[in-house]
């Protein structure tokens with residue numbers, strides 16, 4: 001993918017604030033600290049366009065990026081914070097649920113998991129949710145530089161099994177540190193990005 005233009009559009013909470021759904025959209029989901037902002041920056045060839053989860057306020061908003069004037073890449077708020085209240089968790093669920101079920105231009109939701117760990121209960125729930133909403137469920141295993149090649153292969157298989165991924169669904173290892181794997185992610189998404 002050649003990124004000619006990547007612009008941060010804004011961070012929003014309510015549906016009516018989101019950009020007009022006039023272009024295809026891809027969303028990225030995952031627990032906080034999984035490496036989502038790093039991957040977005042790597043995929044877009046930018047150093048700091050996507051803000052890390054330590055940025056105040058970032059955790060509770062949906063962040064939109066407009067790419068090449070032809071599609072939106074969306075950074076969903078990370079989950080899995082230990083210190084989040086029940087009320088905050090519910091508001092997170094409400095926002096994501098509304099987004100997944102009502103965003104008419106949404107073409108795919110990509111789930112990020114850390115390649116070193118087995119998927120958490122929340123990861124499994126998120127993946128089920130993604131599938132229930134009719135998306136294919138591309139899974140990305142982040143921080144691939146942290147494992148040897150053989151361990152990575154083994155771990156990809158484990159993650160695939162534990163998420164119950166269908167045969168045709170893909171799991172792709174990436175390393176933002178080494179700038180590896182992002183082109184394969186774009187390739188997996190290419191047919192969803194056609195206008």
Ligand code: GDP
Pocket residue numbers: 030031032033034035036037038039051052053054078142143144145146174175176177178
């Ligand atoms: P987010 O909360 O999902 O947006 O995660 P970030 O992108 O902020 O990354 C969380 C932490 O993981 C940071 O300390 C990053 O430096 C680190 N990280 C992200 N991607 C990679 C990677 O590909 N390899 C390694 N080794 N560390 C990474």
